[in-house]
Amino acid sequence: MGILDKVVKIEKRIEKLAARKEAPATPIEIRRAILDDIEDQVRPAGRSRKVFPYDRLTIEVLAGRGKATARRSPARAELEAVLNPEDGLVDAIRERLQEAGCDRVGRLEVSVKVIGKARPDWKPGALFQVTYERSEAANAPAAPKTPHAASPRQAQLVVLEGDATKKAYLLSGERTNIGRLAEVADKHRRVVRRNQVVFLDADNETNQTVSRAQAHIRFAPPAEFRLYDDHSSYGTRILREGRMIDLPSGSPRGVKLQPGDEIYFGRARVLFQVKYNRACGRLRDPDSRFPIPDS
Numbered sequence: 001m002g003i004l005d006k007v008v009k010i011e012k013r014i015e016k017l018a019a020r021k022e023a024p025a026t027p028i029e030i031r032r033a034i035l036d037d038i039e040d041q042v043r044p045a046g047r048s049r050k051v052f053p054y055d056r057l058t059i060e061v062l063a064g065r066g067k068a069t070a071r072r073s074p075a076r077a078e079l080e081a082v083l084n085p086e087d088g089l090v091d092a093i094r095e096r097l098q099e100a101g102c103d104r105v106g107r108l109e110v111s112v113k114v115i116g117k118a119r120p121d122w123k124p125g126a127l128f129q130v131t132y133e134r135s136e137a138a139n140a141p142a143a144p145k146t147p148h149a150a151s152p153r154q155a156q157l158v159v160l161e162g163d164a165t166k167k168a169y170l171l172s173g174e175r176t177n178i179g180r181l182a183e184v185a186d187k188h189r190r191v192v193r194r195n196q197v198v199f200l201d202a203d204n205e206t207n208q209t210v211s212r213a214q215a216h217i218r219f220a221p222p223a224e225f226r227l228y229d230d231h232s233s234y235g236t237r238i239l240r241e242g243r244m245i246d247l248p249s250g251s252p253r254g255v256k257l258q259p260g261d262e263i264y265f266g267r268a269r270v271l272f273q274v275k276y277n278r279a280c281g282r283l284r285d286p287d288s289r290f291p292i293p294d295s
Contacts, residue, residue: 027082031092038097038130050102056134057109060131061127062115062126076114157171163207174219193212215247216228225272227247229250234265235247
């Protein structure tokens with residue numbers, strides 16, 4: 001598909017969203033349209049490779065304000081919740097780009113602005129606009145890689161109580177979602193979240209206390225892991241040195257994890273392990289049983 005064809009495809013998609021008078025576009029539909037727009041910026045790079053040539057995205061979305069606009073656009077609070085870069089949007093963008101064939105997706109800086117009035121340069125009837133930029137850092141030549149350029153330590157979750165798809169999970173991404181079921185869908189059966197640490201939807205008391213969107217862990221360089229509760233039904237807690245720490249539901253601050261923490265997702269329990277990356281040492285196969293390493 002040529003660039004002109006892609007532009008026409010995007011315009012038709014936006015027009016379709018904007019033209020719905022009886023059934024206004026939902027925040028999830030706008031989010032999906034934005035992801036489609038971003039995917040259409042993927043470019044071929046030779047030898048069947050594809051790249052996303054931008055690292056800075058500014059997303060402006062029209063919120064409902066006044067009678068005319070409110071018929072077409074969701075309320076500001078709904079949009080801010082669905083399009084929050086700190087709550088899965090950046091991960092969704094990375095996942096969409098990887099599905100589109102980008103084998104390497106670098107650093108992404110994403111900002112979202114919910115506005116009450118479309119800008120003059122917008123296409124008539126548009127509900128959003130994405131501005132794509134490439135920073136000076138992205139244009140600079142890549143620094144040579146060294147054997148120890150990676151994180152100085154690695155971490156994993158070992159399942160102690162509850163039925164999960166694995167015995168242990170390496171925390172390899174910037175964000176790791178924890179919950180019951182691999183995919184979480186809304187009432188219209190549309191996937192709105194994917195979990196990397198997956199507890200089975202089993203008919204037992206322990207697993208049923210794990211919410212479908214229970215919690216997530218974020219990695220902050222150089223070596224910090226923070227745990228966040230995602231408005232779970234039975235709560236998320238940390239047992240540390242004999243003291244129980246309750247995570248505030250939905251708090252944007254989270255709690256910094258420490259080696260040896262036991263984390264309760266409802267009644268399910270996992271162990272947070274860390275191993276320092278000395279001489280490029282790595283954790284063993286997460287599916288195998290192994291002793292707790294010295295911290």
